[in-house]
Amino acid sequence: MKLQRLQGKHALITGASGGIGLAVVEAFLTEGAMCTAIDLAAEPSAELRALKQKFPSLQYHSLNVGDTAAVKALVTQVNQRSSVINVLFNNAAIFDMAPLLESDEAMYDKLFAVNVKGMFFVMQAVLQGLVDAGQTGSMINLASQAGRRGEGLVAHYCASKAAVISYTQSAALAMAPYGIRVNGISPGVIDTPMWEQVDSLFAQYEGLKLGEKKIAVGKAVPLGRMGVPEDIAGAAVFLASDESAYITAQTLNVDGGNVMS
Numbered sequence: 001m002k003l004q005r006l007q008g009k010h011a012l013i014t015g016a017s018g019g020i021g022l023a024v025v026e027a028f029l030t031e032g033a034m035c036t037a038i039d040l041a042a043e044p045s046a047e048l049r050a051l052k053q054k055f056p057s058l059q060y061h062s063l064n065v066g067d068t069a070a071v072k073a074l075v076t077q078v079n080q081r082s083s084v085i086n087v088l089f090n091n092a093a094i095f096d097m098a099p100l101l102e103s104d105e106a107m108y109d110k111l112f113a114v115n116v117k118g119m120f121f122v123m124q125a126v127l128q129g130l131v132d133a134g135q136t137g138s139m140i141n142l143a144s145q146a147g148r149r150g151e152g153l154v155a156h157y158c159a160s161k162a163a164v165i166s167y168t169q170s171a172a173l174a175m176a177p178y179g180i181r182v183n184g185i186s187p188g189v190i191d192t193p194m195w196e197q198v199d200s201l202f203a204q205y206e207g208l209k210l211g212e213k214k215i216a217v218g219k220a221v222p223l224g225r226m227g228v229p230e231d232i233a234g235a236a237v238f239l240a241s242d243e244s245a246y247i248t249a250q251t252l253n254v255d256g257g258n259v260m261s
């Protein structure tokens, strides 16, 4: 039987209903972790319900990660009811874009409320639980290649993802004395539901046909294709597991070679 690399871990996965989050829930469960999945919808997605049939320990909670009080309350409740959360896959985020001069305050507030504020306060709540319990753990924050380099049409989203990289570094340094690791994953272009919106917005602003941007970005990847959510799941399992025990403060590019560091 294959060795399970996440036995004894309790992982919280945000934005778990589909896309990258869902693939990571499945990979973590397969590797023996207990998983608590979070997303906006009142009920778990059909895919999460199917996973629960196979892995009955999977729990689902409806939560807006931008609601800091609700985040704190939920993490406290989950920690009290079960083992303390010691792995975080901090994944929930939203996308939007517009030409720079039209990138208004409402878009800024909306993106930063989820991608930055939500990301930070979910991580802080999980870290507080670990410090209180005197336990170690591994946090994984979802950045993006968009956080490595600005884009004329994507300013607010790019800045929100650059903030993820910065918070990952600060939290890693703050938590190193507690033996808690904090890393990021920076995906390139991954074929998920988010890309339907990305593709149609690029079509609108760059005068492309629907689907054209998606084909172009896939062709431009050195490995010659868009990623799939499972491409991220492998890196997530590694960073969550003790195999990465000496890695902290890093944001790992998982992008087929798009960004070199």
Ligand SMILES: NC(=O)c1ccc[n+]([C@@H]2O[C@H](COP(=O)([O-])OP(=O)(O)OC[C@H]3O[C@@H](n4cnc5c(N)ncnc54)[C@H](O)[C@@H]3O)[C@@H](O)[C@H]2O)c1
Residues within 6 Å of the ligand: 014, 015, 016, 017, 018, 019, 020, 021, 038, 039, 040, 041, 063, 064, 065, 066, 090, 091, 092, 093, 094, 114, 118, 142, 143, 144, 145, 146, 186, 187, 188, 189, 190, 191, 192, 193, 194, 195
């Ligand atoms: N797909 C890509 O090409 C790509 C590239 C770089 C980075 N990323 C990052 O990877 C992560 C996952 O992306 P994805 O493509 O799977 O996205 P997705 O849109 O397919 O899934 C995101 C999930 O987050 C949930 N969510 C959104 N706002 C939330 C909130 N306020 N509270 C709780 N849940 C919320 C959504 O309901 C959805 O299920 C994101 O952080 C994204 O920015 C994706």
